[in-house]
Every structure is written in structure tokens, then in C-alpha cells.
Amino acid sequence: MWMIGGLSLPPQITFKSNRPNYVRVAIYARHSTDRQATSSHDQISRCEAYCVAKNYQITDIYHDEAFSGAMMENRPGIASLLMAAFDNRFDRIICEDLSRISRDQADTANFFKKMMFVGIEVETISEGVINELHIGLKGTMNALYLKDLSDKTHRGMVAAVLRGSVPGGRTYGYEIVRGLDENGGVLHGKRKIVPAEAETIRKIFTMYQSGEKLRHICNALDRMGIAAPSGGKWAPTTLVGTRVRKTGLLRNTLYRGIVTFNRMQYRKNPETGKKLSVMRPESEWIRVPIPELQLIDDATFDAVQAMLDERSSKAAEYRETAKLRDPVETEAMAKSRIRDWRERQIKTAGKVSALFAGRLKCAHHNVRMGAHWADRYSCKYHQCANRAVRYAELIEAVITAALRLKPDDIRAFYDSDAMERKRQRHQTHLEKSHQKLEELRNRAEHALSTFGLGSDTKELKAWFEDNTEQMRLTRLDIEREKRALADLLAPTNIREIHSRFVKTINKLMIWSRDPKAVTQLRHTMKSYAITAHWDPDGKRWYRTCEIEYDFPAMVRILGQRK
The missing domain is CATH 3.90.1750 (Hect, E3 ligase catalytic domain fold)
Structure with missing residues (x-):
């Protein structure tokens, strides 16, 4: 019998707490390359099933697509996860295994210490709840995996060269x-x-x-x-x-x-x-x-x-002279070089801090929306719903619209009839320029064979200079048409370009004024049309955005190999 306040209660009676019995968790996934067998989506599905079995409540999902585990820097998914952890948005982090967080020992240990500081546990499907022993052993195993992978890759490249392969890209000749x-x-x-x-x-x-x-x-x-x-x-x-x-x-x-x-x-x-x-x-x-x-x-x-x-003897002589130079003089020269370098860095064009600065339009009146005070943007028509719109609301609408872009949208742009007509026009101009250059070369060869190499008259020199100048201008036309034609051709790595675009957009979700991300994205988008909608249930205005893209610029900027 249990005695409470002098009353005896039968043993089968128990007290239940009204407190909910669940754990708030965030899922994190990462994969290194598109060729990897297990993608981040597969990892997320596996973690979701694991959370259902454990009766965990999933509050957030973070992932990094095609990011190496050798470094935690510049990974937008893990950065967002850290910010949410310090905001107390979840109690535990779930991932497939510890290598998804990082394969670097120092990064893994540092991440674990941060989570311990805010009282958040890290749990993986493979190892369970992570403790200091896992950090030491698994961190070492992951670091050794990276070293072994690097050695095998290098050994494979050496073996390929020994078999007669030529490494690298195209070589002239x-x-x-x-x-x-x-x-x-x-x-x-x-x-x-x-x-x-x-x-x-x-x-x-x-x-x-x-x-x-x-x-x-x-x-x-x-x-x-x-x-x-x-x-x-x-x-x-x-x-x-x-x-x-x-x-x-x-x-x-x-x-x-x-x-x-x-x-x-x-x-x-x-x-x-x-x-x-x-x-x-x-x-x-x-x-x-x-x-x-x-x-x-x-x-x-x-x-x-x-x-x-x-x-190169003069360069060697300069290096020997530098060895004999007085240390004070050497230090003064080094400081001068550093000062000049800093001055060159400062003398750059003004950087744009807002993604849509100068390109924001009101869709209702087709006019530019300007920043009138503080962080608010307005249409010039006083009765318009797009008046005094906060920056945070606008950037949210822009990011949401940008994330709707699909690889098929880029492909449809290059497959359109208008692009095909442009390609045909540039191809025709290119063929004419090649034909003109060949004619100029034939004229030069004919003149040389007729007058001989020893001819030295002023008229002949003037004729050769004129012919050479025409050839130079024609070559410039050819290169210009080639570049224009290359910009109009559909890229082969559309999905890779789209993936880089999404990663850059994700940087804005961490910091909407990221200078590097803003600079890249401003070249890929021409304008942002804002439409205001009234929500009768919530009794408020909300806004959507339509973006006009510059796909050739997107291919030039995001299509380059890193």
C-alpha cells in the first residue's frame, strides 16, 4: 500500500504527467557528388523512418548537395543547422552516420562541443547517441578514409599516365x-x-x-x-x-x-x-x-x-641581389608592396548589398519600386498595395520564386524557336567571316608569290598593311560570332548549373546580403515583378514575385568548372 497524506491507495493506481512525451529533432543529410550511390534524399527518407520508429517529432530538415565532407566551411545546410540550434528550435540532431557531419576530426569535435554547449544531442542511425568516444574513434576513421581516398586517386592517375594517357585538358597542338x-x-x-x-x-x-x-x-x-x-x-x-x-x-x-x-x-x-x-x-x-x-x-x-x-639570367641575378639586400630595406619594400595592394583592393566599384536593388517592379502598374526610407520599398502610385513593403518580405518572396526554377525551364529557353533563329543568324555570319578570311589569306599568298619576298616598295607595304588590318578585323568578327554562338547553345551541364544556382540562393537564406552571392545572382536575373494579394482569412497582404532570368549569363557565371 502507498501512503499519501495519511490515505492509503491501492498499488495499481499511478500518476501520469500532462507533459508531452516527444523529442524535437532536426534531420541533416549530405552527399559529396552526383555520382554517389546514396543521395541526401535517400538519407533523409531513412532518417524519417528512423524518427517515426523512435516517436521523434521532426521540426526541421537540412541538407547539403554535392559538398565534400573534408571541410565544414561554405556549406549552407550545416550553417543553417548551427543557427537553428542556437535558436533552440530542436532538442536532437539525427543523421545517417557521423561522417555526414564531417570527415575532418577538428570540425567534428568542434561541432560536437557547440552542440554540448547548447544542450543538443547528436544521434546517428549507425552509432546511436554520439559521445566523446565516437568523436575520437570515428573522427580518426573518417580522416583516414579521406587520406586513403586521396592516395588511391593519385595512384590511379599515375597508373593512367604510365599506360600512355595524357592528363589535364586540351593542349595547343x-x-x-x-x-x-x-x-x-x-x-x-x-x-x-x-x-x-x-x-x-x-x-x-x-x-x-x-x-x-x-x-x-x-x-x-x-x-x-x-x-x-x-x-x-x-x-x-x-x-x-x-x-x-x-x-x-x-x-x-x-x-x-x-x-x-x-x-x-x-x-x-x-x-x-x-x-x-x-x-x-x-x-x-x-x-x-x-x-x-x-x-x-x-x-x-x-x-x-x-x-x-x-x-632568365637577369631574373636569377635579381634574386641573388635580393639575398644581399639589407633586412631593413627588404622590410620597407615589403610594406610598400602590401600598402599598394591594399589600395588596389579599396579602389573597386561600389558593391550592391540588396539582390533586387534597382530592378524591383510593381506588377500592378509596371513601374519601378524604390527604397524610400529605412528598409521599405514602394510603388510611386499612392493607392497601390505595394506601398511601404518591408525588405524582409520582399527578399522572402524573391527567394521563394527563385527556388521554383527548374532545370527544364533552362532547357526550354534554349530549345525555343527564338533561340534557334538567333543561332542560325550567327552561324550564317560566322561562315561568311570564315570565307572572307580565307579570301584575304589567298590574296596575301598570291601577292607574295607574284612580287617575291624581296620586294620593298611603299605601295606594296601599304597594301600588305591594309590586308593585314582587314584580316585582324575579320578574325575579331569570327571570335565575336563564336562567343555569341556559344552563349546561345544549350549547355550540357544544365542540372549542375541549376544545382549551383540553388546553392547560391541558399546562401541568401542564411544571410540575404551575402556580397558574393548577391554579385553572382544579380548577373543572372534581369527584373523582379512584385504582385500583392489580399488574404481575407488572415486579414493581411502577402506578395509573390515573378523573375525574369538572363539564362546565357547564368550559364557563363555558374557553368564554369570550379
Whole structure:
């Protein structure tokens, strides 16, 4: 018997609390690449089923698409999760396993300490509730996984080079071979010689070996109507590159029939998470002969390398002089360089802090909405519903509208009849420009064969200068039409572009005035039309947004490889 206040109660009677018996949880998911077997959506589904079985109440879901686990910096999903944790929006974090949070030991430990500080537990499907033992053991295992993955990737690349593959992208003088091997797999790293470009390479080596200056070689190539690898004019740095990293056309060992690999290694800055290239010692470089790709004979290549080293003697002399310089003078020069650098950074165009600044329109009156005071924007018509609208409400409507964009919308823009007509028009102009350039070249060859190389009359010189100028202008037209045509072609990585667009929009959900995100997105959107709607139930106005996109600009900015 139980005695309460002198009364005896039977043992089967118990007291029940009115307090709800549930745990508020937030789900977090992450996957590294689109090729990964388990996506973040699969992880979220698994975590939701786990929460249902545990009788947890799901309050928030956060995820990071195609983000590496090596660094927590610049991941919008984990940043939003941290902010919500400090706002006490949930009691526990659920994820598939600890590596979804991070594979870096320091990041994992730091995240765990923050959660302990705010009293939030971390629970994974694989390990259960996380404690200090998991942080030590699993953190070490995840870090070792990253190191092992890096070693295997590097070993695979070295093995591919030893089998005759050429790493990297397109090299001037060669083009990438597309096709399948004898086993039906995709060919990787195979190259073949481009005859016209190979002839240009031989001409450059011959001119340099004869003692021509770099600027004279560049001018001669421009006069002959030969485009540089970038499509524009030739520059001395294109030919010689940098002495330390052995870059530039004249230093490229592939022209000698030797692939030089393993020159660089990449390390992540622990503060920013960005990759930095570091030169390996020359003793670790791997050189593999590929004689079928040789363009320059060994004697010519060695002679040119000797001349490059000799002409670099002035730079070596400057470095030796710097070693003998007084430390006080060296420090003064360094401070001067830093001061000049800071001045250049300050002298930049004014940055826009609002995504829709200057491009906001009232859809009811088709007029611009301006910022009139504080953080409020208004249509100029006094009776309009779009009066004194707060910035927070506008940016919410803009973000909601931007997240409605789908990859199919981008594809439909490029598949439209208007875009096809534009492409046909530029293609026609491009063909005419090519035909004109060929005619100018034929005229120049005919003139040379008629008058001979020794002709030196003023009239002939004037004629050649005029013909050269016409060729230059025609080449500019060709490059301009090529760029215009490339902007009008549908990109092959539309889903990747859309994914980057969504990630940039997600940054605005963390901080709506993020300078980097605002700068990128302003180039991809032309205008924002705001429509006001009356909610009779809530007795309030709410607003929606229609965005006019600049898809070619979006492809140029977000379609580049990172």
C-alpha cells in the first residue's frame, strides 16, 4: 500500500504527467557528388523512418548537395543547422552516420562541443547517441578514409599516365580523342595531333631558336592570322609561362614526346577550405615517353631550353641581389608592396548589398519600386498595395520564386524557336567571316608569290598593311560570332548549373546580403515583378514575385568548372 497524506491507495493506481512525451529533432543529410550511390534524399527518407520508429517529432530538415565532407566551411545546410540550434528550435540532431557531419576530426569535435554547449544531442542511425568516444574513434576513421581516398586517386592517375594517357585538358597542338576502347569503355586521356597547330608550334620553336624576341614572335603570328590558344592575340607569357612551374608552350615537354606528371600537389587551407597548388620537388616528377605525339626533335627542344635558361639570367641575378639586400630595406619594400595592394583592393566599384536593388517592379502598374526610407520599398502610385513593403518580405518572396526554377525551364529557353533563329543568324555570319578570311589569306599568298619576298616598295607595304588590318578585323568578327554562338547553345551541364544556382540562393537564406552571392545572382536575373494579394482569412497582404532570368549569363557565371 502507498501512503499519501495519511490515505492509503491501492498499488495499481499511478500518476501520469500532462507533459508531452516527444523529442524535437532536426534531420541533416549530405552527399559529396552526383555520382554517389546514396543521395541526401535517400538519407533523409531513412532518417524519417528512423524518427517515426523512435516517436521523434521532426521540426526541421537540412541538407547539403554535392559538398565534400573534408571541410565544414561554405556549406549552407550545416550553417543553417548551427543557427537553428542556437535558436533552440530542436532538442536532437539525427543523421545517417557521423561522417555526414564531417570527415575532418577538428570540425567534428568542434561541432560536437557547440552542440554540448547548447544542450543538443547528436544521434546517428549507425552509432546511436554520439559521445566523446565516437568523436575520437570515428573522427580518426573518417580522416583516414579521406587520406586513403586521396592516395588511391593519385595512384590511379599515375597508373593512367604510365599506360600512355595524357592528363589535364586540351593542349595547343593536340585534340582530345573521343571514343570507346576495345572493352567498350570510354577512352580517357588520349590525344591526337592537330596538323595546323603543330605547324605553328614548330614555327615558334624555329623563330625562338634563331634569336627572335618573344614580342616579335607574337607580332608575326598575329600578322599571319594565327589565333592564340585562347582565341585572341599572342602574348609572351603564352610562350614562356613561368620559370619555376615550367609552364608555357616553349617549356611543354609533350612537344618533345614526353608527358611530365606529378609536378603539383593540392592542399586545403584549414581556414578557408580552398585548394592551393604547391610544387613538388623535381625528383618526384614522373616523365613518360609518348613518341607518337612528338612535334619537336630532341636537339631543337634542348637548344631552346638552354636559351630560355640563359635569358632568365637577369631574373636569377635579381634574386641573388635580393639575398644581399639589407633586412631593413627588404622590410620597407615589403610594406610598400602590401600598402599598394591594399589600395588596389579599396579602389573597386561600389558593391550592391540588396539582390533586387534597382530592378524591383510593381506588377500592378509596371513601374519601378524604390527604397524610400529605412528598409521599405514602394510603388510611386499612392493607392497601390505595394506601398511601404518591408525588405524582409520582399527578399522572402524573391527567394521563394527563385527556388521554383527548374532545370527544364533552362532547357526550354534554349530549345525555343527564338533561340534557334538567333543561332542560325550567327552561324550564317560566322561562315561568311570564315570565307572572307580565307579570301584575304589567298590574296596575301598570291601577292607574295607574284612580287617575291624581296620586294620593298611603299605601295606594296601599304597594301600588305591594309590586308593585314582587314584580316585582324575579320578574325575579331569570327571570335565575336563564336562567343555569341556559344552563349546561345544549350549547355550540357544544365542540372549542375541549376544545382549551383540553388546553392547560391541558399546562401541568401542564411544571410540575404551575402556580397558574393548577391554579385553572382544579380548577373543572372534581369527584373523582379512584385504582385500583392489580399488574404481575407488572415486579414493581411502577402506578395509573390515573378523573375525574369538572363539564362546565357547564368550559364557563363555558374557553368564554369570550379
